[in-house]
Amino acid sequence: MSWENYMPYIYAIFAPFALALFGIIYGLVLKGFDRKLAAHMQWRVGPPLRQPFYDVLKLFEKENIVPKNAVPWIFNSAPIISMGALILALLYLPIGPFNPVLGNYGDLIVLLYILALPGLAMMLGGFSSSSPYSAVGAQREFIMILSYEFPLAIIIFTFAWKYSILYPNLKAFSLLTFVEHPLWQNVGILGFIGLLILLITMLVVTTGEVGRMPFDIADAGTEISGGALLEYTGKNLGLFYLADAVKIVVMGTLIITFFFPYNLSSLLLHYFSLPHYAWLTIDFLFYLLKLFIISFVVVTVMRVAFPRFRVDQVVKFYWGYATLASLIALSLIVLDTVGGV
Amino acid sequence: MVDMDKKVMARKMGRLIRSIWIFNWFNSCGVTELLPVVASIYDMERFGLIVVDNPKHADVLIVGGYQTEKSIKRVIRIYNQMPEPKAVMALGSCTITGGMYWDSYNTIKRLSDYIPVTIYVPGCPPRPEAVFQAVGMIFEHVNQLKKEVKGK
Numbered sequence A: 001m002s003w004e005n006y007m008p009y010i011y012a013i014f015a016p017f018a019l020a021l022f023g024i025i026y027g028l029v030l031k032g033f034d035r036k037l038a039a040h041m042q043w044r045v046g047p048p049l050r051q052p053f054y055d056v057l058k059l060f061e062k063e064n065i066v067p068k069n070a071v072p073w074i075f076n077s078a079p080i081i082s083m084g085a086l087i088l089a090l091l092y093l094p095i096g097p098f099n100p101v102l103g104n105y106g107d108l109i110v111l112l113y114i115l116a117l118p119g120l121a122m123m124l125g126g127f128s129s130s131s132p133y134s135a136v137g138a139q140r141e142f143i144m145i146l147s148y149e150f151p152l153a154i155i156i157f158t159f160a161w162k163y164s165i166l167y168p169n170l171k172a173f174s175l176l177t178f179v180e181h182p183l184w185q186n187v188g189i190l191g192f193i194g195l196l197i198l199l200i201t202m203l204v205v206t207t208g209e210v211g212r213m214p215f216d217i218a219d220a221g222t223e224i225s226g227g228a229l230l231e232y233t234g235k236n237l238g239l240f241y242l243a244d245a246v247k248i249v250v251m252g253t254l255i256i257t258f259f260f261p262y263n264l265s266s267l268l269l270h271y272f273s274l275p276h277y278a279w280l281t282i283d284f285l286f287y288l289l290k291l292f293i294i295s296f297v298v299v300t301v302m303r304v305a306f307p308r309f310r311v312d313q314v315v316k317f318y319w320g321y322a323t324l325a326s327l328i329a330l331s332l333i334v335l336d337t338v339g340g341v
Numbered sequence B: 001m002v003d004m005d006k007k008v009m010a011r012k013m014g015r016l017i018r019s020i021w022i023f024n025w026f027n028s029c030g031v032t033e034l035l036p037v038v039a040s041i042y043d044m045e046r047f048g049l050i051v052v053d054n055p056k057h058a059d060v061l062i063v064g065g066y067q068t069e070k071s072i073k074r075v076i077r078i079y080n081q082m083p084e085p086k087a088v089m090a091l092g093s094c095t096i097t098g099g100m101y102w103d104s105y106n107t108i109k110r111l112s113d114y115i116p117v118t119i120y121v122p123g124c125p126p127r128p129e130a131v132f133q134a135v136g137m138i139f140e141h142v143n144q145l146k147k148e149v150k151g152k
Helices: A003-041 A051-061 A072-092 A108-128 A132-166 A175-180 A189-209 A234-259 A264-268 A276-305 A311-340 B002-018 B029-038 B071-081 B128-151
Strands: B021-026 B060-064 B087-091 B119-121
Touching (some): A003 A051, A003 A276, A051 B002, A189 A276, B002 B128, B021 B029, B029 B060
16 A cells, blocks of 8 residues: 555544644634733733733643532533534534535534534533532523524524525535535525625624623623633633633634635636645635634624623523524525525 | 752743732722722733632632621631632731721731731732732742743
């Protein structure tokens, strides 16, 4: 066997590590930008951009306390499950110009289940840590999962339905199909409005999914002092901190895959001629820029602009307004398709 | 062997001082001048200092102002809940000598009789500059430690 025969195996072994490293580092960089920009919006100077890295290094130096009444194996495995699920989700997502590592082995439905795992892990950790505040936080986390999953599912199924009509020969739930055929050109004016509504709903769902300010009822600092994360210290808290950073990368990539799967190379290919790896680099940098803009809108602006909702308001928001908006968008796209055909 | 310990210590301390998470415990005026430290003019987040919500995530416990016989029990409990390595910063004259409550029957006179205090910040109440001076002294101490390690 020649050396090339081993390439798929080498790729399969090293790609997850590379992706995990990319997710962690870029997630922390995005977190740094988030804190710096939020500080500037509040007329402060803010921490240096490296601050999240310093935080993680410090958390890994601290003592790791497991409460006396906790269930140690669940308590300690919760941050690992959370981190692992997010890295697994990254394997199913197309990162800029690169195709997903596990693109042929799973589709959006698998991804939808994987995306529920970090929240469930946080819930397990909260319930197993024997603190009443953590139990309240875990219950709130469960309410959050129940709330935002429904609009997210409607968005995903709207896309899948539209693709199954447009391209009957392709896999409707495959992310590769989404990337290769952006939906914006293939819809009329009604469908365009529907897609815009879906985009806004998706942005709001993402803010809930990453658990940031208007929807951070699960770890509301001033109400239940940290919620499910309350009993976590040291390494475990550091892992949850990293998972929080990777979550933004995962959800941002999902938005890019759905709504902005455009690459610069396909636009500029007619004007320049560059080698293949140069185009890959340009597309990758463009992807990083898109991710940064999404993180800025979804995390920074929302967190500075809005105070925290109450629990009942969050449920009303997602089950009421967000679900209604995504259903209206679905019917608009259906009308567009049926009228157009 | 001693040098090795010092090296590890310097590395650890260097990591710890770059992001200090603070938990505030106060029941009097000792903390009033601490609020501008968090707000936009002094902005302690420049140095990686943020206020966290519970003692289990905190590195530094700030005890502001006098403590009564009752509240000192809670201070000790909070202190015991914090993960190692931890430090205590005591704000105000009341924590040093009892301050203006020196002859009160129910306030404690000196905080370090109850929990190990790392640094006292005097003042009635201490100005934000005093708090930053205290933090700066800690930074200076760690820098000194690093220099000693590098010199050898």
